[in-house]
Amino acid sequence: MVEKLHTALAIYLNDWQVLVSERSNTDFFEALKPTAVGWKCTDRDELMQHFTELRDLCDQVHFGWVNERWLVTLHLKSQVLPGDISVIKLMERRPGSTDAVGLDHVDFYTTAPVKANIDLEEDLDWNEEANGAHCKWVSVWFESGEAKLRSDTVLKVCADEMLEFEQKIIGA
Numbered sequence: 640m641v642e643k644l645h646t647a648l649a650i651y652l653n654d655w656q657v658l659v660s661e662r663s664n665t666d667f668f669e670a671l672k673p674t675a676v677g678w679k680c681t682d683r684d685e686l687m688q689h690f691t692e693l694r695d696l697c698d699q700v701h702f703g704w705v706n707e708r709w710l711v712t713l714h715l716k717s718q719v720l721p722g723d724i725s726v727i728k729l730m731e732r733r734p735g736s737t738d739a740v741g742l743d744h745v746d747f748y749t750t751a752p753v754k755a756n757i758d759l760e761e762d763l764d765w766n767e768e769a770n771g772a773h774c775k776w777v778s779v780w781f782e783s784g785e786a787k788l789r790s791d792t793v794l795k796v797c798a799d800e801m802l803e804f805e806q807k808i809i810g811a
Contacts, residue, residue, distance in 0.1 A: 640692040641718065647742035648676055648721040654783035655745070662763075667756040671747035673722035674792045675712075679730050679743040683709065686731050693727060701797040705770055707734050712797050728793055744785035746776070746793060753777045753788045773799040 652673070659668040680686040690711055694700065699714040708731035715725045722745065732738055754777060757765050764780040768787075774796045776787040 640689050644676060644720055651742055651745060651783040652722050654781065655786065658781045662760055664756055664759045667751055671749050671788065673724050673745050674748045675726035675728055675746040676720060676724050677728040677730060677743040679732060679738060679740045681732060681740050683731055686729050689729050703800060712793050726793060742784065744787050746787045746789055748789055748792055
């Protein structure tokens with residue numbers, strides 16, 4: 640699985656650099672920091688197979704039930720993927736989906752105002768998206784798929800989800 644991630648990320652990041660080089664606002668795009676790679680799995684069996692392959696390489700794992708499917712966030716202990724990425728998100732397809740499987744997206748972190756900066760790019764294909772109360776981003780679509788531009792990381796989302804459950808448990 641790690642080799643698949645390395646290969647797919649190398650291609651993705653090369654295509655991403657082409658997109659960045661074509662931007663009028665290159666400073667914004669060059670400052671985006673890749674933080675996680677999303678890998679879509681056909682079904683739960685494949686998700687669990689990939690999880691099993693990666694589990695012992697990780698020091699933190701979070702399973703979340705979102706939109707009738709499991710999402711697994713893993714932090715690599717010592718390995719680093721291309722783009723200096725150490726977080727992997729394994730995702731089941733949504734029920735009834737025929738989405739492509741494999742590398743789905745890369746999360747990019749920024750403190751800059753995303754919409755104000757991408758609005759300057761007339762030929763960019765983008766939209767705002769959300770997945771529950773804690774997970775919001777702007778998707779940019781290009782040749783290799785999707786880039787999720789975020790003001791937080793998926794690790795913050797996982798922590799916020801767990802804190803929400805803590806509040807429910809203690810009755811706060």
